[in-house]
Amino acid sequence: MKDALEQATSGGGKVSRDWGAIAPAVLVFALLALGPLAAEAYGGAYLTSLLMRMMLLAIAAISLDLLIGQGGMVSFGHAAFIGLGAYVAGIMITEGAADLAMILPMAIVASTVFAVVTGAISLRTSGVYFIMITLAFGQMLFFTASSLSAYGGDDGLTLWERSTVFGFDLLSSNVTLYYLILVTLIGAYALVGALVGSRFGRVLRAAKENPTRVEALGFSVFSYRLTAYVIAGVMAGVAGVLMANQAEFVSPSTLAWQRSGELIIMVVLGGMGLRNGALLGAVALVALEETLSSITHDWRLIFGPLLVLTVLYAKTGLAGVADAWVARLWRRA
Amino acid sequence: MSSPILRLAGLHKSFGALVATDNVTLDLSPGECHALIGPNGAGKTTLIHQISGVLKPDAGRIFFAEQDVTDAAPHERAQLGMARSFQITSIIPGFTVLENVALAAQARSGSSFRFFGRAKAETALNDAAIQALTIVGLEARRDTVAGSLSHGEKRSLELAIALAMAPKALILDEPMAGMGREESARLITTLRELKSRVPILLVEHDMEAVFALADRVSVLVYGRVIASGAPEEIRADPEVRSAYLGEDAA
Ligand SMILES: Nc1ncnc2c1ncn2[C@@H]1O[C@H](COP(=O)(O)OP(=O)(O)OP(=O)(O)O)[C@@H](O)[C@H]1O
Ligand SMILES: [Mg+2]
Numbered sequence: 001m002k003d004a005l006e007q008a009t010s011g012g013g014k015v016s017r018d019w020g021a022i023a024p025a026v027l028v029f030a031l032l033a034l035g036p037l038a039a040e041a042y043g044g045a046y047l048t049s050l051l052m053r054m055m056l057l058a059i060a061a062i063s064l065d066l067l068i069g070q071g072g073m074v075s076f077g078h079a080a081f082i083g084l085g086a087y088v089a090g091i092m093i094t095e096g097a098a099d100l101a102m103i104l105p106m107a108i109v110a111s112t113v114f115a116v117v118t119g120a121i122s123l124r125t126s127g128v129y130f131i132m133i134t135l136a137f138g139q140m141l142f143f144t145a146s147s148l149s150a151y152g153g154d155d156g157l158t159l160w161e162r163s164t165v166f167g168f169d170l171l172s173s174n175v176t177l178y179y180l181i182l183v184t185l186i187g188a189y190a191l192v193g194a195l196v197g198s199r200f201g202r203v204l205r206a207a208k209e210n211p212t213r214v215e216a217l218g219f220s221v222f223s224y225r226l227t228a229y230v231i232a233g234v235m236a237g238v239a240g241v242l243m244a245n246q247a248e249f250v251s252p253s254t255l256a257w258q259r260s261g262e263l264i265i266m267v268v269l270g271g272m273g274l275r276n277g278a279l280l281g282a283v284a285l286v287a288l289e290e291t292l293s294s295i296t297h298d299w300r301l302i303f304g305p306l307l308v309l310t311v312l313y314a315k316t317g318l319a320g321v322a323d324a325w326v327a328r329l330w331r332r333a
Numbered sequence: 334m335s336s337p338i339l340r341l342a343g344l345h346k347s348f349g350a351l352v353a354t355d356n357v358t359l360d361l362s363p364g365e366c367h368a369l370i371g372p373n374g375a376g377k378t379t380l381i382h383q384i385s386g387v388l389k390p391d392a393g394r395i396f397f398a399e400q401d402v403t404d405a406a407p408h409e410r411a412q413l414g415m416a417r418s419f420q421i422t423s424i425i426p427g428f429t430v431l432e433n434v435a436l437a438a439q440a441r442s443g444s445s446f447r448f449f450g451r452a453k454a455e456t457a458l459n460d461a462a463i464q465a466l467t468i469v470g471l472e473a474r475r476d477t478v479a480g481s482l483s484h485g486e487k488r489s490l491e492l493a494i495a496l497a498m499a500p501k502a503l504i505l506d507e508p509m510a511g512m513g514r515e516e517s518a519r520l521i522t523t524l525r526e527l528k529s530r531v532p533i534l535l536v537e538h539d540m541e542a543v544f545a546l547a548d549r550v551s552v553l554v555y556g557r558v559i560a561s562g563a564p565e566e567i568r569a570d571p572e573v574r575s576a577y578l579g580e581d582a583a
Contacts, residue, residue, distance in 0.1 A: 199439055199447040199455075206425045206436055213423045216385060217498065218411030218440040227446065 020330055024276045024322040025189055028283060032182055036175050048174050050290060052246045055181045056082075056239045058282035059188045061266040063235035066192050068264070069273030070201060071228050072208035073123070076131045077138025078263050081111050081233045083255025085240025087145060090157045090250035100163045100171075103241055111237030112230055114141075119229035123222055138260055145252040156251025163245050171245055181242050188235055189279060195231070196275075204228055269310055271317025280318040336399070337362045338502045338532055339384070339415075344393035346379060346556075353379040354390065355556035361502060366528040368535045368543045368564075371553035372576075377536045378420050380553070381506050384534075385417045386410050398501055411440065414501030418491045418508055420536075426480030430471060430490055433479050434462035437497035465497040469523060485516040492520070496527075503533045509542050521545050544568070552576070 032051060039047040060082055067073040088107040092098065118137040122130055151157045162171040171177045195201045207214040207221045214221050244250045253259070262285065270281020288306070292299035314321050337360035346354035353376040361367045371377055382388040384395060386407035395403045398413050405413075425433050432453070438461035439445055439452065452458070466472040469489040474482065479490060488508055495503055508524075509517040521542050524533060528546065537543050543550065544564050551561040552573050560566075560573050567573055 194449050197451045197453065198449055199445040199452045201448075202432070202436060202439065202452045203445050206428065209425045209427050210423060212387070212407075213419075213425060213494075214436075215407040216411055216417055216419075216423070217437050217494070218408050219445065220406070220408045224445075 020326045021275050021323075022193075023326050024319065025279055028276075028279060029182070029186055029189075032185075033179075035182075036178055045174065048178055049246065050286070052174075052178055052181050053243075054283060054286040055185045056243045056246065057263070057266065057286060058279050059185050059239040060236045061263050061270070061278035061282040062185075062188050062192050063232040063239075064263050065267045065270075065272065065278040066195065066228055066232045066235075068267050069277065070196055070208065071204050071225055073225060073229065074131050074264070075122075075134040075229075075232075076257070076260050076264065077118075077134035077136075077141075078232070078236055079255045079257070079259035080138040080141040081114070081236035082240040082243060082259070083141060083145060083250075083252070084110050084114055085237035085242075086244040086250045086254045087148075087151070087240075088237075089163065089241040089244035090159060091151055093159050093161060093163060093244075094151065094157065098161060098163050099167065100165050100241075103163055104238065107237045107241045108234050111234045115230040115233030116226070119226045119233075123225050123229065135257060135260070138255065138257055142252055142255050142257070145255060152251065154252060156249055156253070159244065159248045159250070162248065163241075177242075177246060181246070184238065184242065185279075188239075191235075193275060200224065200227070265307065269307065269317055271319035274317065274319035274323070276322060277317050277319040280322060284318055335363050337396075338398060339534065340396040341380075341384070342394045342396070344380070344383060344395070345391045346376075346383060346388065347391060352556050354383065357393070357553075357556070357558055359551050359558060359561065361532050361534050363532050364529055365548040366524070366533040366535055366546045368537060368547035368550045369553055370537065370540075370543055370550060375553045376556040377553055378506055379556075381417065381504055381534075381536060384504055385415065411498065414499070415504065416495035416498040416500035416502070417504040418488075418495055418506055420506040420510065422484075422487045422491055424479045424487060424490055424494065426478070428479055429475065430466065430477050430479050430482070431459065431462055431475040433490060434465050434493050434497045435459055437494045438462050438465075441497070441499050461499075462493075462497055465493040468496060468527075469493045470519060485512045488512055489516070489520070492523070496531075500531055503527070503531050505533060506536045507538060508535070509537060509539045517542060 032055065035051045036048060039045070060078060064075065064078045067075050085107040088110050089103050092103050092106065097103070122133045122137065125133055146154050165171065171180070196205070203214060203219050203224050207224060211221045240254070243254065266281035266285050267278050268281070269285060270279065271277035288303065289299070292302055339361040341357055341359050344354050344357040357380060369377055379388065383390045386405060390403065394401055397410060397415055400413065402410050402413065425436065428436070435458040438458045442458065463472055463475065466475060469492050471486060471489050471493060474486065479487070482490060488511070492508060509520060512520065517539060524546055527533065535546060547564050549562065550564050550567040551558050552567060554576050559576060560570050
């Protein structure tokens with residue numbers, strides 16, 4: 001309220017700066033909203049499903065950046081939460097409990113429990129140890145999924161139907177599912193944006209820079225980090241539920257360590273800790289993979305050096321570059 | 334005289350064979366500035382780390398605000414009202430000066446498990462922060478990124494952070510270290526005004542500051558308190574003169 005007043009009285013300057021901060025994301029969301037229309041004209045179902053996958057990975061990457069960019073916690077096991085959500089959805093649909101009203105709460109509970117237990121242990125360590133231990137927990141879940149012989153084991157689990165929503169069969173239409181995912185993505189983006197600016201986010205960000213100081217102020221750094229870990233885990237879990245519905249298939253590869261690595265690359269490529277970083281990183285990475293892999297089978301040979309160059313020459317990532325462009329446009333306007 | 338806010342009873346701490354704290358018993362009472370002096374490596378910082386909870390003593394007890402805090406974590410002691418500064422400046426370098434201090438005020442004002450609403454727009458926190466910044470004379474630098482302050486300004490910022498915690502006691506580890514003459518003179522004035530409201534345990538090498546501020550002085554040598562008393566007594570104590578002040582008096 002006070003904030004709004006401040007903005008209103010300080011003239012257009014502050015308001016336009018706030019808009020400038022989210023302008024790149026708004027542009028991406030607007031383009032994504034046109035996705036199904038574009039698919040009708042060109043690309044068909046293939047394009048829709050590619051964009052849905054892109055958005056779901058973006059949700060997971062945005063949640064991971066809350067840990068890496070804001071909290072300084074480099075988790076190498078974030079895909080485990082996507083997998084957890086996906087398997088909860090897959091198993092419940094297979095068992096006939098297909099409604100989102102049941103699946104979502106269950107996935108949230110499962111992600112919370114997994115995050116509390118593994119987070120409480122992992123957060124006793126830091127640096128490289130934290131990276132390794134989160135990787136280890138991720139692998140534990142990966143092997144657990146592979147051994148679920150009743151649910152496809154290594155081969156994965158094909159779903160014969162999608163979730164219903166309060167009894168209504170809405171998601172069998174790709175278009176409805178598409179917009180549900182887009183709305184979830186916008187929600188995830190807005191949520192993390194709010195968190196970062198909140199009291200909670202301020203403590204988290206301060207603890208990334210100087211945990212000893214933050215403890216000496218009276219904050220239990222561990223509790224704030226664990227809370228962030230749970231929030232990020234739940235967000236990725238929700239993305240997993242939607243991913244299972246989108247692919248109509250769940251397999252251990254959903255939570256392979258390569259997927260966790262890919263999420264880290266998205267965060268770094270996009271710009272760690274920047275408002276639009278993870279979003280742009282996810283969009284760019286999926287688009288790039290898609291383009292390069294259609295050109296050549298050995299696309300990783302091009303992709304690797306490209307990534308190194310980005311990290312070397314655009315240290316603040318794609319979002320840093322985007323912010324600079326926006327600032328230049330605004331000055332000219 | 335009212336009961337002490339802080340009391341150390343028979344503290345011991347060793348690092349391997351090195352005894353850094355040797356049966357230290359001392360206290361801090363309301364209204365006073367108690368200075369802790371001693372040569373380099375005497376164990377002053379080690380003692381402060383035990384008081385604030387960064388290090389655990391091997392033996393002995395620590396009482397703060399009528400509670401045994403020996404086993405309490407640093408953040409729990411801070412919540413009881415213990416504010417400390419660090420010998421090596423400890424701030425949030427990427428935050429603005431104002432946000433560094435507002436974060437300290439935030440620790441004192443309700444829960445920080447609030448996930449919505451912009452912390453930067455909380456007037457109560459910003460006002461408390463500006464008040465603390467005004468006391469140390471840093472209010473003009475409120476929007477500067479803390480990491481780019483001069484060394485002396487960073488020391489002042491650390492004091493403002495401690496003040497914004499509305500503490501019951503201030504534990505300061507060499508607040509004047511590396512400050513220019515003018516800056517430390519200003520800091521002495523500030524601390525002299527403060528000590529009636531907030532008792533101060535002051536570790537300091539600057540003897541001018543110690544004798545200007547302290548109501549009581551304790552001398553730490555090789556981890557042990559070799560003398561404790563009024564500043565004039567300490568200045569006159571032959572053992573202290575030879576162990577420590579000697580180099581100054583000569
Ligand atoms: N973590 C540690 N491990 C081993 N030895 C330590 C440790 N911390 C301090 N010491 C040693 O304990 C002794 C006391 O150190 P301390 O830093 O407390 O001294 P000090 O009185 O604060 O000195 P100064 O005036 O230089 O700040 C020193 O000999 C130091 O080398
Ligand atoms: Mg010291």
